[in-house]
Amino acid sequence: MTLIPADDTFAARLRQSLPEAVLRAPEPRYLEEPRGRWTGQCGLLALPRTVEEVSTLVTAAAEARVPVVPYGGGTGLVGGQVMPEGPAPLVVSLERMAAIRGIFPQENVLIAEAGAVLADVQAAAQEAGRLFPLSLAAEGTARIGGNLSTNAGGTGVLRYGNARDLCLGLEAVLPDGRIWHGLSRLRKDNTGYDLRNLLIGAEGTLGIITAATLKLFPRPAGEGTALFVVPDPQAAVDLLALARDQMGEGVSAFELIAGQGLHFLAEHLPDIRQPFATPPKWCVLIEVGLARGLDPEAALADLFELALACDLTSDGLIAQSEAQRAAFWSVREHIPIANRRVGAISSHDISVPIGRIPEFITRGGEVVAALGDFRLNCFGHLGDGNLHFNVFPAPGRSRDEHANQSDAIKRAVHDLVHAMEGSVSAEHGIGRFKVDDLTRYGDPVKLEAMRAIKTALDPAGIMNPGAVLRG
């Protein structure tokens, strides 16, 4: 079905039924994405204040067959928020719907509007003596509606799950403009199909999330952080199992760090204090959050002794203060920044079954070596089976010299991931950058079911056209 641009006629019609402040002239910042690869278009920008205004916008777009691009914090890494081709869309930014509508500490529930910045949701939970555990690098900019639409991951997934696992209910505007009032605070509700999880992770292609009921958690009584040197990735996987045997759900993060990442840090961000005198080939950052009555530092020391006894570690640092904890995390968090300074030829946000991680790292190295002389920085959320497997030029060479190889590298790495029962998009989503990957690697029966659902709920195809599924 042909879509129509959000032109002056469309804007004029909308102005009759919406407050003046809702409709704006497009601004460049809504057309950019963090990696600067694609530039979006915008026929008309809308900043609604209420779900009813969102409904008015989408109803008009559905009637006029105008494409709609929902916009959260704009931090997505796969181009879900920018539409570079086709008729210029109506961009709907949720930034003026940013209220915390309610907090129910006794129920461990918080209701936030879609435009609430993730860090503000975390802070509201903390003020109520609770924890909202979704945590990721862009949390100061990303908005909760976007986090849910992309089923965001981050560093808290090992213990608390993805964004999907942190949501009890949604308010949303469906592609025909009608409002679904589903802001349930219930932990148990078996009344019909799971529309909530269908919208979560749909990247705005099945409707616009306008508010969400979120799960809160008790704050751990004490937290501790350590860096353990491990001989190889298999030891890291075994150490994770040992840590969980000892501390159960108390293990809240388990991040793999490659020596290459520490070398990149030393070269490009020398102000970041190196934790070890000589960067080890592999180390892991372990974070624990324990209940009252347990001492995190003592528990990490016990884990170290046990791990040492079975050759899973050779050296370790246990943070003795909040400042040291922050310093350890700073090492982990600056690795992606150092990566950007070096300039990756190809980056991969992949997951494989946790037990197959060591094999993947070995075979991934071989696959890349077969294509040329490259450096690898493989790091990330090992506890979730999620690695960022990034390929860099050899010392003294630049990314530009290898531009023609990046497709071949990506293809080889993704083919391996697929062969090893993994996912080529672990936490970033499909957006527009990975639509071809989904077509290539996705289960064909699932893809056809997705298309049938998309057509059933959005017959005109107005919602975020070109994202997830090709139009």
Add this chain to the structure above:
Amino acid sequence: MTLIPADDTFAARLRQSLPEAVLRAPEPRYLEEPRGRWTGQCGLLALPRTVEEVSTLVTAAAEARVPVVPYGGGTGLVGGQVMPEGPAPLVVSLERMAAIRGIFPQENVLIAEAGAVLADVQAAAQEAGRLFPLSLAAEGTARIGGNLSTNAGGTGVLRYGNARDLCLGLEAVLPDGRIWHGLSRLRKDNTGYDLRNLLIGAEGTLGIITAATLKLFPRPAGEGTALFVVPDPQAAVDLLALARDQMGEGVSAFELIAGQGLHFLAEHLPDIRQPFATPPKWCVLIEVGLARGLDPEAALADLFELALACDLTSDGLIAQSEAQRAAFWSVREHIPIANRRVGAISSHDISVPIGRIPEFITRGGEVVAALGDFRLNCFGHLGDGNLHFNVFPAPGRSRDEHANQSDAIKRAVHDLVHAMEGSVSAEHGIGRFKVDDLTRYGDPVKLEAMRAIKTALDPAGIMNPGAVLRG
């Protein structure tokens, strides 16, 4: 679209492409449901051994427009597994697909076929030193495919979530007979719409689940159980918050028990040892599972002292042995059996936001009292906001005397639940018994989206017709 019965012609055609043992003559046990309210029909019974055989069955049914009723353990309480009206269906029992296909202790993952009995899945996890936490009264008979299709709840939800939260991936046959191979072991995979959660809780109306990847957990190092007398339901809710402040996720069950339930036990099951000399008006059963280094009995004793100091409890019993723990649970588990001996006029599996439970119990009592002289037994999974709110005749009177009032009672209770932002089916599902409730209380926009999805994935309407949505 008109459906056709699974007649001899259909059976003859299927016999050409399936092993002899797959197709059987109907047996009465596939036509019964636990409450004896409805009787199903069966034109042809199939007991497939492989997903390919399930695919063959459903493909033929789709071509011939024969209705298909998937059958697990038959323990569902809302008639999802019996089809009393319409053309006699093909009943597909998964009981011969009961294998544990794999266990990955290091990944905390187990892959089970849909026909695996829940207790067998629990045992397989235990053998591997892990916990599969889904636990419910029917676990010796219920099968995991049915548990997932109904998004089963039970006593472990407070800590570990519903069946939906325990599943990483599915293998399923969709309504056109094609196989979706989605047995992912990944914790993070953002590649497209959440078909898994759409099938979970769809009660067999969108396809047949044939196998599932399940999440396992570390076993708690130590467990403890206590019964605390509480003055009223508000104190129970406050005590739950206090317990979670003290023990975080360590609180694994929190069950409300009404004095009426203990009286019913004393009358009808006098062999069950009463925990208190005089049944208190309200008490709670608390179960904790704590990490290494913590003493569950000491933690419960600390909680009791704190609760006593703020008048949240007046008396308590902390189990000192495994036998005592079992005895406390036996009290809780025999209350539904005593209820059945008394004979409820109307039973309600409802949930409300946890903070509103005290108000619901008060107002629910008033609503029922306005309709006549009845006894109430209100008990259940308070930690999940899920109560079983059951209405019984006054002493000396029988259920039959009130048969004409049960609809009015049900309506009054459900109207109150709906007005209080609750659910009229917390953990049992819609099946066929509650289709009218879903129509009455469901969000109309969600219902229409459900119908659109059903039509998109099952255009002929062959999958479990009459369940969840009216045909």
